[in-house]
Amino acid sequence: MFFKAHLKSLLPGLFLTTAIALIAKLVEQAERSLLGHGWIESLVFAILLGVVVRSVFGLAKLFHDGVRFCGKTVLEIAIVLLGASISAQALGQAGFGLIAAIVLVVCTSLFLSFHIGRLLGLSKHLAMLVACGNSICGNSAIAATAPVISAKSDDVAASIAFTAVLGVLFVFALPLVHVGLGLSAAQYGIFSGLTVYAVPQVLAATAPAGPLAVQVGTLVKLIRVLMLGPVIFALALMGGREVRLPVTQMVPWFIVGFVATMAARSFGMIPEIALEPMRTISSFLTILAMAALGLSVDIRSVMHVGGRVMAAALLSLLVLCALGLLVLVILA
Numbered sequence: 001m002f003f004k005a006h007l008k009s010l011l012p013g014l015f016l017t018t019a020i021a022l023i024a025k026l027v028e029q030a031e032r033s034l035l036g037h038g039w040i041e042s043l044v045f046a047i048l049l050g051v052v053v054r055s056v057f058g059l060a061k062l063f064h065d066g067v068r069f070c071g072k073t074v075l076e077i078a079i080v081l082l083g084a085s086i087s088a089q090a091l092g093q094a095g096f097g098l099i100a101a102i103v104l105v106v107c108t109s110l111f112l113s114f115h116i117g118r119l120l121g122l123s124k125h126l127a128m129l130v131a132c133g134n135s136i137c138g139n140s141a142i143a144a145t146a147p148v149i150s151a152k153s154d155d156v157a158a159s160i161a162f163t164a165v166l167g168v169l170f171v172f173a174l175p176l177v178h179v180g181l182g183l184s185a186a187q188y189g190i191f192s193g194l195t196v197y198a199v200p201q202v203l204a205a206t207a208p209a210g211p212l213a214v215q216v217g218t219l220v221k222l223i224r225v226l227m228l229g230p231v232i233f234a235l236a237l238m239g240g241r242e243v244r245l246p247v248t249q250m251v252p253w254f255i256v257g258f259v260a261t262m263a264a265r266s267f268g269m270i271p272e273i274a275l276e277p278m279r280t281i282s283s284f285l286t287i288l289a290m291a292a293l294g295l296s297v298d299i300r301s302v303m304h305v306g307g308r309v310m311a312a313a314l315l316s317l318l319v320l321c322a323l324g325l326l327v328l329v330i331l332a
Contacts, residue, residue: 013066013292020049020291021284041207043290047168050294059295071292074285075200076254081282082203082218083261084270085211098190099223101327105194106227108323109135113316120308120315125151128235129159130309134316137225138163138197144228148235158309164297166313167197174205177321178213187328189213193220194324195317200293203286222255 024045053059059067113134117127129151132141139160146156174196178188188209196202199221206217264270270278 010066010069013063013069015066016053016063017050017067017070017288017291017295020053020294021046021287024049024287024291041204042287043204043207044172046287046290047171047204047294050291051168051297051299052294054295054297055299058298063295067292067295069292070288071200071296074292075289076257078203078282078285078289079199079218079222079254080257080261081278081285082214083258084265084275084278085215085282097331098220098327101331102194102220102223103227105320105323105327106135106224106231109316109320110231112319113312116315116319117312120312122308122312123155125149126155126159126309127312129155130163130312130316132231133159133163133197134313134320136228136231137199137221138167138201140198140225141228141231144232145235148232159313162309162313163197165299166317167201168294168297170196170317171201171205175208178209181325183328185209185212186216189216189218190220190331191324191328192217193224194327195320196221198293199225200286200289204290204293218258222258226255 021042024042027045027049028042110131113131114127117130118124122130128149129142129145132145133139135141142156142159142163145151174192177183177191183191189206189212192202192205192213193216196205196217199218202217202221203214206213261270265275
């Protein structure tokens with residue numbers, strides 16, 4: 001009975017995200033037919049359509065459970081399946097030097113972003129929330145950090161509101177960086193993984209550059225996500241608090257699954273005949289997650305965020321981009 005009731009609560013949101021995902025696929029096909037090339041991927045169309053629906057019509061409570069399920073669980077399953085498509089070339093990008101660079105970027109960004117917020121007059125708590133969201137993984141990092149530093153609900157809402165909108169806008173701008181700087185697919189994947197806020201946004205941002213960019217970007221981003229646990233512990237120690245962070249938050253299950261399927265592919269444990277269906281399923285599930293991501297962003301919410309928060313988030317993002325470019329120069 002519980003399972004049936006739970007499934008019933010998910011269905012409206014699942015239908016909505018599926019409809020948006022299918023429309024996004026149709027729009028991409030129409031684009032290819034009319035222009036002869038897919039300049040904008042269905043992943044991006046799904047985000048854009050979701051944002052428009054949420055911002056124009058709002059999102060009734062009826063759809064919340066299903067949209068949340070697609071934005072989290074469906075995305076996590078897609079990431080696990082994506083591990084099976086990681087190539088040997090992508091694996092070669094994740095050496096010790098890159099891992100060390102990711103750690104240094106996160107730590108440096110945290111320090112600089114926090115002080116940017118303080119210089120702009122933000123409270124310590126709000127400045128730290130913006131810094132963690134910018135440096136690690138967007139809203140997830142903000143939500144995990146808030147209770148550890150005893151942040152006020154208003155500070156959490158303000159940092160999440162603008163981070164969500166800025167993250168989506170950044171996804172649309174990133175392909176211009178790829179073209180403008182003439183980055184290779186691997187370089188663009190590294191840059192995206194280092195700078196984009198959330199995992200689904202990395203998938204959307206790197207899709208136009210091809211599979212290698214997606215693979216490298218996802219790998220870099222997941223390593224960056226793993227920094228959340230150590231950062232939370234460090235903040236707790238600095239505040240004289242005792243924190244018991246669940247293992248699932250330190251190392252999320254989908255990262256373990258991603259590594260497992262990647263290893264299985266590397267050792268030939270996944271039959272070749274299964275790889276293409278896994279890629280297809282992962283791709284469509286990712287589009288569903290993109291639709292859910294769009295449906296979680298209300299452009300109107302930015303109107304309620306203070307100018308200093310906007311300035312802090314924008315400047316922090318520019319710092320993160322500068323650090324990402326520095327890493328590309330060093331690794332070149």
